[in-house]
Amino acid sequence: MMMKKLLLLALLVSGCASVSDRPATVERMYVIDCGENRVKDLARWSTADAGKGAVFLNHCYLIKHAKGWLLWDTGISDTVAAMPNGMTVLGGVLTQVLRKPLADSLQEIGVAPADIQHLAMSHMHGDHTGNANLFTAATLYMQAVEYDAAFGPEPQKFGFQAANYAKLRASPVVKLAGDHDVFGDGTVVIKSAPGHTIGHQVLLVRLAQAGPVVLSGDVVHYAANWNAKRVPPANFNADQSAISMRMVEQLMARTGAKLWINHDPEQGKAIPKAPAYVQ
Numbered sequence: 001m002m003m004k005k006l007l008l009l010a011l012l013v014s015g016c017a018s019v020s021d022r023p024a025t026v027e028r029m030y031v032i033d034c035g036e037n038r039v040k041d042l043a044r045w046s047t048a049d050a051g052k053g054a055v056f057l058n059h060c061y062l063i064k065h066a067k068g069w070l071l072w073d074t075g076i077s078d079t080v081a082a083m084p085n086g087m088t089v090l091g092g093v094l095t096q097v098l099r100k101p102l103a104d105s106l107q108e109i110g111v112a113p114a115d116i117q118h119l120a121m122s123h124m125h126g127d128h129t130g131n132a133n134l135f136t137a138a139t140l141y142m143q144a145v146e147y148d149a150a151f152g153p154e155p156q157k158f159g160f161q162a163a164n165y166a167k168l169r170a171s172p173v174v175k176l177a178g179d180h181d182v183f184g185d186g187t188v189v190i191k192s193a194p195g196h197t198i199g200h201q202v203l204l205v206r207l208a209q210a211g212p213v214v215l216s217g218d219v220v221h222y223a224a225n226w227n228a229k230r231v232p233p234a235n236f237n238a239d240q241s242a243i244s245m246r247m248v249e250q251l252m253a254r255t256g257a258k259l260w261i262n263h264d265p266e267q268g269k270a271i272p273k274a275p276a277y278v279q
């Protein structure tokens with residue numbers, strides 16, 4: 001009996017040691033400024049904020065894992081950088097602005113689009129797929145329902161602009177029906193979080209020093225909506241949206257992860273931008 005207890009203790013201790021000695025397999029993450037969405041009226045995102053304007057930040061996230069590079073979201077199209085007044089979409093509600101093309105940011109980091117072997121986007125709206133066509137060398141990770149909507153006969157019905165990502169039609173794809181551990185070590189995990197779009201997803205990244213973070217995609221757009229768990233009226237499915245926010249909240253409670261809200265007008269300002277990185 002005593003022997004058994006000692007053995008168990010030894011196993012627990014050695015188990016702990018192997019966890020803390022485990023090498024950091026996410027080596028770094030670059031948070032890239034991928035433009036700005038100037039919103040005239042927030043009614044589309046929350047009836048409580050109808051009539052108010054906002055400037056949504058817009059980011060791409062480049063992760064260097066020991067097994068390769070993964071890009072999460074591709075931002076506003078680099079073509080917008082040449083438009084002095086930006087590009088107005090959604091019937092005037094929103095103007096996209098881009099100061100620095102993603103291609104330039106990658107060059108500054110020292111990574112070519114062809115070096116990126118793994119591409120995942122939270123969803124296929126224009127401000128997340130703007131530069132998708134640059135990454136034809138990458139394997140694509142998408143929820144099957146999002147893939148079928150994006151590459152099916154009527155992408156516009158889902159609010160997608162097929163020209164943004166047309167070149168990915170030939171890409172190798174891992175079609176998902178739920179969560180997916182990209183590198184098999186639990187450090188970069190895609191979590192299905194439908195509602196904003198039919199197959200929206202978020203990304204859990206375990207950083208060695210900063211700790212775990214959830215990259216929100218558009219499961220929420222800004223802090224006030226998160227705090228009140230408000231579902232934007234323009235979302236694809238309101239019930240699923242609420243369930244996905246609860247899923248993220250539970251994931252955060254379970255893992256201690258922080259939520260990095262891609263579009264929040266304030267939160268992203270405090271996060272160092274590429275070519276700096278977080279670890």
Ligand SMILES: [Zn+2]
Pocket residue numbers: 125127128217218263
């Ligand atoms: Zn968005």
